[in-house]
Amino acid sequence: MRVLITGAFGMIGRKLTTRLLKDGAVAGGKISALHLQDVVAGDAPSVLCSVHASDLAVSGEAEKLAALKPDVVFHLAGIVSGTAEADFDLGYRVNVHGTLALFDALRRAKNSPRVVYTSSIAVFGAPFPAIIPDDFHLTPLTSYGAQKAISEAILADYTRKGIFDGIGIRFPTICVRPGKPNGAASSFFSGIIREPLAGQEAILPVPRDVVHTHASPRSAVNFLIHAAGLDGEVVGPRRNLTMPGVGVTVQEQIDALRAIAGNNVVSLIKDQPDDTIWAIVKNWPTRFDAKRARDLGFMAERNFEDIIRAHIEDELDGRLHH
Amino acid sequence: MRVLITGAFGMIGRKLTTRLLKDGAVAGGKISALHLQDVVAGDAPSVLCSVHASDLAVSGEAEKLAALKPDVVFHLAGIVSGTAEADFDLGYRVNVHGTLALFDALRRAKNSPRVVYTSSIAVFGAPFPAIIPDDFHLTPLTSYGAQKAISEAILADYTRKGIFDGIGIRFPTICVRPGKPNGAASSFFSGIIREPLAGQEAILPVPRDVVHTHASPRSAVNFLIHAAGLDGEVVGPRRNLTMPGVGVTVQEQIDALRAIAGNNVVSLIKDQPDDTIWAIVKNWPTRFDAKRARDLGFMAERNFEDIIRAHIEDELDGRLHH
Numbered sequence: 001m002r003v004l005i006t007g008a009f010g011m012i013g014r015k016l017t018t019r020l021l022k023d024g025a026v027a028g029g030k031i032s033a034l035h036l037q038d039v040v041a042g043d044a045p046s047v048l049c050s051v052h053a054s055d056l057a058v059s060g061e062a063e064k065l066a067a068l069k070p071d072v073v074f075h076l077a078g079i080v081s082g083t084a085e086a087d088f089d090l091g092y093r094v095n096v097h098g099t100l101a102l103f104d105a106l107r108r109a110k111n112s113p114r115v116v117y118t119s120s121i122a123v124f125g126a127p128f129p130a131i132i133p134d135d136f137h138l139t140p141l142t143s144y145g146a147q148k149a150i151s152e153a154i155l156a157d158y159t160r161k162g163i164f165d166g167i168g169i170r171f172p173t174i175c176v177r178p179g180k181p182n183g184a185a186s187s188f189f190s191g192i193i194r195e196p197l198a199g200q201e202a203i204l205p206v207p208r209d210v211v212h213t214h215a216s217p218r219s220a221v222n223f224l225i226h227a228a229g230l231d232g233e234v235v236g237p238r239r240n241l242t243m244p245g246v247g248v249t250v251q252e253q254i255d256a257l258r259a260i261a262g263n264n265v266v267s268l269i270k271d272q273p274d275d276t277i278w279a280i281v282k283n284w285p286t287r288f289d290a291k292r293a294r295d296l297g298f299m300a301e302r303n304f305e306d307i308i309r310a311h312i313e314d315e316l317d318g319r320l321h322h
Numbered sequence: 323m324r325v326l327i328t329g330a331f332g333m334i335g336r337k338l339t340t341r342l343l344k345d346g347a348v349a350g351g352k353i354s355a356l357h358l359q360d361v362v363a364g365d366a367p368s369v370l371c372s373v374h375a376s377d378l379a380v381s382g383e384a385e386k387l388a389a390l391k392p393d394v395v396f397h398l399a400g401i402v403s404g405t406a407e408a409d410f411d412l413g414y415r416v417n418v419h420g421t422l423a424l425f426d427a428l429r430r431a432k433n434s435p436r437v438v439y440t441s442s443i444a445v446f447g448a449p450f451p452a453i454i455p456d457d458f459h460l461t462p463l464t465s466y467g468a469q470k471a472i473s474e475a476i477l478a479d480y481t482r483k484g485i486f487d488g489i490g491i492r493f494p495t496i497c498v499r500p501g502k503p504n505g506a507a508s509s510f511f512s513g514i515i516r517e518p519l520a521g522q523e524a525i526l527p528v529p530r531d532v533v534h535t536h537a538s539p540r541s542a543v544n545f546l547i548h549a550a551g552l553d554g555e556v557v558g559p560r561r562n563l564t565m566p567g568v569g570v571t572v573q574e575q576i577d578a579l580r581a582i583a584g585n586n587v588v589s590l591i592k593d594q595p596d597d598t599i600w601a602i603v604k605n606w607p608t609r610f611d612a613k614r615a616r617d618l619g620f621m622a623e624r625n626f627e628d629i630i631r632a633h634i635e636d637e638l639d640g641r642l643h644h
Contacts (some may be wrong), residue, residue, distance in 0.1 A: 088483060125559070135458075135459045135461065136457075136459060136461045137458060138459065138460060138475070139476075139478075139559070139560055140475065141482070142561060143479050143482075143483065143624045146475045146476065146478065146479035149475045150472045150475050150476065151470045153460070153462065153468045153472050153475070154468065154472065156461075156462075156468065157462070157465050157468035160463065161410060161465065235461060237447070237461070238461055310449070
C-alpha cells in the first residue's frame with residue numbers, strides 16, 4: 001500500500017506516522033511507501049518514508065502528490081480553528097482551496113484511493129439538544145466549521161461520483177494534547193490535566209459544569225486507521241461520521257485526575273473565569289450520540305480516567321511525577 | 323437602490339427583472355439602476371438597465387460587477403441539476419467557483435450588499451421523513467445539491483463575518499416553467515402541465531405516486547423580492563431558508579389539470595418510464611414544513627390548481643386553448 005499523509009508533521013500526523021510504521025500495514029495491506037507532506041516538513045523517520053514540503057493550494061503541488069498514486073490518503077492538512085477565524089483568507093485558502101486542489105488532483109490521477117479526511121465537530125453550531133444525533137443539521141458558527149462543512153460536502157459528492165472513496169471523520173476535542181498550551185480557546189481542556197501532572201499550575205477559565213466531548217490522541221489515530229479500512233459499501237452515501245468520545249463536565253475531568261493523581265495534583269488547577277473564552281466555549285457542542293460511528297466499529301475511551309491514563313502511558317512513559 | 327441580477331436572462335431572471343421594473347423599488351428603496359448579468363445576455367428592457375455578458379468564473383469578471391456597488395444582489399446564475407450531474411467540471415466551475423468569485427469580489431468591493439442567493443431543495447437527500455423539517459441535515463445526492471450546499475455554507479459564513487448580508491432561499495421545483503423543456507431532471511413536472519395545455523403530448527418519466535413540492539414562477543419572484551427586504555437580525559445566523567410550496571403527487575398534479583382543463587388535455591400525458599431520470603428523482607425530497615420561511619412572511623400557492631391558474635394567467639393570457 002502506498003500511503004500519503006498531508007499535514008504529516010502536525011501532532012496527529014506524527015502519531016499516525018509512528019503507528020503506521022509500527023503496524024507495517026493499513027487497510028489490510030502491507031505498506032510499501034509512506035509519503036509525508038506538510039508545509040514545513042521534518043525528517044523522514046524511516047526508509048519507507050519520503051518527505052514532501054509543499055502548499056497544496058499552490059498550483060501543481062497537489063498533482064505531485066497525486067502522481068505518487070497513493071492507495072490511502074490521510075488528509076490532515078489544515079489551518080486550526082482560531083487561526084482560520086483570525087485570518088479569513090488563509091483559512092479559506094488552505095481549508096477549502098487546498099482541499100479542493102488535492103481532491104481534484106486525485107481525480108485527474110484516476111486511481112480512486114481511500115481518502116480519510118479529518119473534519120471536526122465544529123461543523124455543528126448552537127443551539128444544541130442534550131445529545132447531538134448523527135443527523136443533526138450543520139450550522140457552523142465559525143469559518144473553520146464552515147470550511148470543514150464545505151469540504152465534507154465535496155468529499156461526499158466526489159465519493160458518490162467514484163472519484164475516490166472518501167470517509168470524513170469529525171474529531172471531538174483531542175485531549176490530552178501533549179506539548180505546550182496554545183492560543184486555542186479549547187487549550188484549557190488539556191491544560192488542566194497536562195500541567196498539573198507536570199507539577200505546574202493550570203488556569204481553568206470556564207465554569208466546572210461545562211460539558212464537552214473528548215478523545216485521546218491515541219483514539220484519534222485509531223479513528224484514522226479504522227476509517228482507512230472501512231468498507232465503503234457499508235458506510236453508504238453519508239460519508240461524514242461523528243466520532244465517539246467521552247462526554248464529561250470539567251468537574252468530572254478534575255475528579256478523574258484526582259482519582260489517578262491525587263489531591264495535590266488537582267490543587268494546581270486555578271479557577272480564573274475568562275469572559276472571552278467563555279463566550280466561545282458556551283456555544284460549543286456538548287455530547288454526541290455517534291451511533292453510526294460506534295456501529296461501524298470506531299471506539300474511543302470509556303471514561304475520562306482512561307483518557308488520562310492514555311496520556312500518562314503515551315507521553316509520560318507511564319509514570320506520575322509527583 | 324442599485325440592483326444586480328446574475329443569470330438575469332434565465333426564466334426567473336427575466337420575470338424578476340420585469341417585476342422590479344414594474345415595482346420601481348425593492349427592499350424599501352427606489353431602484354436607480356438595474357444591472358443584468360448573464361453568460362449570454364439579451365437586450366436591456368429599460369433605460370434603467372445595463373447589460374453585462376460575462377462568465378463569473380473567469381478571473382476579473384466578478385470584480386466588474388462588484389465595482390457597480392450594488393445594494394441588492396440577486397445571485398441566480400447557475401448550471402441546472404441535470405447538466406451539473408452530466409458535466410461535473412462545468413457544474414463545479416459555475417455553481418461553486420463562479421459563486422465564490424462573486425462573493426469574494428463583493429468582499430473586496432466592501433459595500434456589504436444584501437445578497438439573495440437561489441439555493442434549492444436539492445441540498446437534501448434521501449431518506450426523508452414524511453415532512454422535512456427546517457433543521458433537516460443536508461445530505462445532497464447530486465453534484466448540483468452538493469454545489470448548492472457548499473454555496474449555502476459560504477453565504478452563511480460570509481454573512482456572519484459581515485462581508486455581505488446574505489439570504490439563501492431554497493426553491494422548491496418551479497412549476498409550471500414556461501417555454502421549452504430544459505436540462506433539469508425536474509423538467510417533466512412542468513412539461514406534463516405545459517405541453518397538454520398547449521395541445522401537445524408530454525412524457526411522464528416517473529411513477530404517478532411520486533410526491534414533490536412546487537411553487538409557481540410568480541411565487542419564486544415573490545420569494546426573491548421578499549428576501550431582498552428581510553431584516554437580517556430577525557433571520558439570525560441560519561441564513562438558508564427552505565421556501566414553502568405545494569406538496570403533491572404527480573397524480574394530484576394531473577387531477578388538478580383535469581379539473582381545470584378536462585380529460586382531453588390530460589390524455590396527452592404519456593407514461594414512459596426513464597431510468598436515468600428516476601435514479602435522480604427517487605432521491606429527491608417530498609414535502610417540507612418550511613415553518614421558518616412562512617413565519618418570515620414567505621408565501622406560495624395553496625394548492626396545485628392555483629399553480630396551474632398562475633401559469634394560465636401569466637403565460638397564456640388567461641385563456642385555455644383547447
